[in-house]
Amino acid sequence: MRFYTEASVIEATLAGPLHFADMAKRRITQETFDAVVRENIDEFEMDENEALREAIEQFESQGVDLSNIVKAVPKTSSEETTEDQTHEVLQALDSLRSALESSSTSMLEGLKLFTEHCSLGFAQRYLAAQKEAYPTILSCCQSAGEDKETLSAALAALSALIDGQPDLLDGEGQGFLIATLRTHQGDPTLTCLAIRAVRHCCLKHEQNRQDLVKAGALALLTGAITQYVERSELVKEACVALRVMTFDDDVRVPFGHAHEHAKMIVLEHNGLKVIVEAAKAHPENMSVLSELCATLSRLAVRNEFCQDIVDLGGLKFMMTLLADSLDCQDLVKQVLSALRAIAGNDDVKDAIVNAGGTELIVMAINRHMGNAQVCEQGCAALCVLALRKPNNCKVIMESGGALAALQAMKAHPAEVNVQKQSCMLLRNLVARTRDFSQSILEMGAEALIGQALASHRDCGDVGRAALRDLGCQVELRELWTGKKGSLTN
DSSP states (O other), X not given: OOXXXXXXXXXXOSOSOOOHHHHXXXXXXXXXXXXXXXXXXHTSOOOHHHHHHHHHHHHHHTTBOOTTSOOSOOBOXXXXXXXXXXXXXXXXXXXXXXXXXXXXXXXXXXXXXHHHHHTTOHHHHHHHHHXXXXXXXXXXXXXXXXXXXXXXXXXXXXXXXXXXXXXXXXXXXXXXXXXXXXXXXXXXXXXXHHHHHHHHHHTTOHHHHHHHHHTTHHHXXXXXXXXXXXXXXXXXXXXXXXXXTTOOOOTTOSXXXXXXXXXXXXXXXXXXXXXXXXXXXXXXXXXXXXXXXXXXXXXXXXXXXXXXXXXXTHHHHHHHHHHHOTTOHHHHHHHHHHHXXXXXXXXXXXXXXXXXXXXXXXXXXXXXXTOHXXXXXXXXXXXXXXXXXXXXXXXXXXXXXXXXXXXXXXXXXXXXXXHHXXXXXXXXXXXXXXXXXXXXXXXXXXXXXXXXXXXXXXXXXXXXXXXHHTTOOOOOOOOOOSOSSOSOO
C-alpha cells in the first residue's frame, strides 16, 4: 500500500462552496489526483481503469474527501498528440472560450456541450469553476443579445455551473438574471431557465437571496406563476425558487431573512392566492401539487396566514388531494407537512378535524408505515391538532391515531424524528385529560417510549414528559442545584 505525502493530501482550494463542515475534511486538488493516476499508468503499468481504481482506494483509505474530484482519466483534445491531456469539461470550456473570442457560430454547440459535462456531477462543475468558467459563461450570456436560442443555451450553462456553487454568482450575474426575467417575461422558456438559475444561486446562500429580493425577484417569481399558470414545469420551478427564498440554510450567516421573505411573499405579492390558484389549475399533476403544498408550508409563518389559506380554499383542496392520492407517497408527505404548518392556528385545527382530516392523516400513516418521513409528518400533524384541544384528542383516539403513532415507533426505532413526534403526540393526547392514559398504556406505549429514551438522547425531554403525563414512574434528573462546590476549581 502506497501513502501519499501529507502536503498532497491537505491541498485545498478556496474556489467553490466550502462551508464550515467542509473545512474539517482532507482535500486534494484535481492536479494531484490526476498525477497519481498518471503515475499508476506510467510507472506501475496499470491500465486506465485499474489506475483510477487504485488512486481512489488509496486516497479514500487516508480519509481524503474526493467529492470534488473528477474520477476519470484525462483525455487528449486531439488524436494527433498525447500532450496537454485534460478533462472533457475543460476541453469544452476551452472550445467555448475560442468561440466566444472569435464570435463563432459554434458557441451554441459549445454551450450545450459544456452544460452536458457540468450535468454529470458536482466534481465537473467544481473543476470548471476553478478554471474560471464563470466569467466565460456570463460573457456568453451577455453576448447572446436577442438570439433566444443562444441565450437559452447560455442560461442553461450558467444554471448548471452554479448548481451547488452559489458563491460564484457576483453582482453582475445577479443583475443579468433580474434583467433577463424582466426583459423576457413574454417567453416562458427563457423565464423558466432564468428562474432555475435564480434557484441554484440562492440555495445555501443568504446574501444572494437578500440581494435578489431587494432587486425585485419575488414579484417576478409570483408574476411568472400567474402569467404561465398552465405551464406545469414553469410553475414547479417558480414555486421551488420562492420556497428557497424562505430557507435559512446558510451556515455562514447567524441570522437570515427567511421569515421576512415569507411575509413579503404573502403580504406584498399575494403569494398565498397565487399558490392556491395554481393548485386549482393542475388538479391531476401530482408533481406540481407536491411542490405547491411544500411552498404553502413555508409561507404559513403567521397565525392569520394559516387562516387565509383556509379561506382561499387551500384546506379544501388539500383534503381532496389527500383523499384522492393516498398511494402517492411523496405527495402525501408534502400534504401532511402543509397540514402540520397551517394547524398552528387553533381555529384551523378545528377546521381540519371537522373536514375529516384526522381520519385521512391516520390512513396515510398506516398506508405508508414503511416510510419514515410520512410517519414523521403524519405524527407531527396529529400532534399539532391535539395541542390544547381535548375534543380533537378524542377524535384522534377514535380514529386510531395513538395506535398508528405507536406502530410508527415500532417500525422506525432508529429514526429519532419519528420517535420524538410520536412521543409528543402521546403526551398531547393526555396532557389535558387522563381519560386516554390507560388505553394508550395498554397499547404498549411505556415500553416503546422507554426504548426511545434509551436509544436517542434527543428524545430525553419529550419522552420523560410523555411518561409523566401517562402516569408512569419516571426519573426526572436534576442536573445542577447550585450546591456542593463551585463552577471553578
